[in-house]
Amino acid sequence: MMIALFTDFGLRGPYVGQMKARLFSSGFAGPVVDLLHDGPAMDPRAAAYLLEPFSRYLPEGAVVLAVVDPGVGTEARDGCVIRADGRWFVGPDNGLFEFVQRRAAEVERWPLPAAPEGASPTFHGRDVFADIAAAVAIGTWRSEQAAAGGPRFPDWGDDxxxxxxxxxxxxxxxxxxxxxxxxxxxxxxxxxxxxxxxxxxxxxxxxxxxxxxxxxxxxxxxxxxxxxxxxxxxxxxxxxxxxx
Structure with missing residues (x-):
């Protein structure tokens, strides 16, 4: 199975490499595709308009690890796993997946628990979301019953x-x-x-x-x-x- 990455990390620093390394150390051995790493910096709303069309061409079953997360490590935002029209999305629940959910015919959504002890409060992409994305791709991720997914930011225009x-x-x-x-x-x-x-x-x-x-x-x-x-x-x- 494929994991695709969508972030605002840029390619000049260590963050993309560290997140990929965490995927492999979590047991994932498949291909990792870089969809975008210079997305709208610290702007989940702007990034959300890009994530949906960019991920549209991924095969069914692909897992998208998406991180544009200015609220990382705070109580103001949770993480989530979303299944939309057969593709999986893992990342912060801050609006980044708004248009993925809004434009999908079938959506399921799972909230994620608090970050595990020892996770860096500033790098949940590596220490939280990468582990979960790897488990989803491998097929070992388990959670409670999914909630219905759908628009969570209805005031954001379709365009x-x-x-x-x-x-x-x-x-x-x-x-x-x-x-x-x-x-x-x-x-x-x-x-x-x-x-x-x-x-x-x-x-x-x-x-x-x-x-x-x-x-x-x-x-x-x-x-x-x-x-x-x-x-x-x-x-x-x-x-x-x-x-x-």
Whole structure:
């Protein structure tokens, strides 16, 4: 079975490596896939809009170990295990799994007990969630009867018109589902009006546009250019809908 990792840890420090090592020391011997490690830092809500589409292409039975956890080690948040449409999710119960639950046809949810004695209060990803994710993947995890899963943050909109992630090419990914916009929609990024194109080569070199990216989200791009630099975009920048 596969375990996929989704975090805001970044790749420059020790945290991803330590969490992977804990998976293997917990008895997991299968593949570990890195979905994302530079997710919206310390922002479970923004990360939640990315986690659902990014995990959509994982095979049934895959386990997603997801950690964007600014409340780590406090009484303000619990941990949870979620089974949504045949995939498993392990991590903090802070809204990170909101859209996984909201968009799944079948959801079960298990709250996790308090962190075990000796667990680092600042690294539950390694000392709590990795052990549980490994046990789920191996098939040794046991818990009480599942509770019904579903939206826990109903005030969070189904879409959000903000830039959530900028990739190495400068493409600016928003939290708007591509299916929510018609091809005739015009967006505004900074002072620039953007029309739709299906792909980069449909636009002249240096031209900006919006498209539905490979994860199904609305993305602002520049053909043969860097949209974030061109339009002065950063995570949190607003993208306005001028014409539906």
């Amino acid at each position: 959000t018109p903000y830039v959530l992630y900028i990739d190495d090419y400068g493409n600016a990914m928003t939290g708007i589902r591509g299916e929510a916009l018609a091809d005739t929609a015009i967006l505004q990024a900074g002072e620039h009006r953007l029309v739709h194109a299906t792909t980069f080569g449909r636009m002249p070199a240096g031209a900006g546009f919006w498209h539905r990216n490979s994860s199904g989200l609305v993305e602002v791009s520049v053909n043969l250019g860097h949209a974030a630099h061109t339009f002065d975009l950063a995570p949190g920048s607003l993208v306005r809908l001028l014409r539906p």
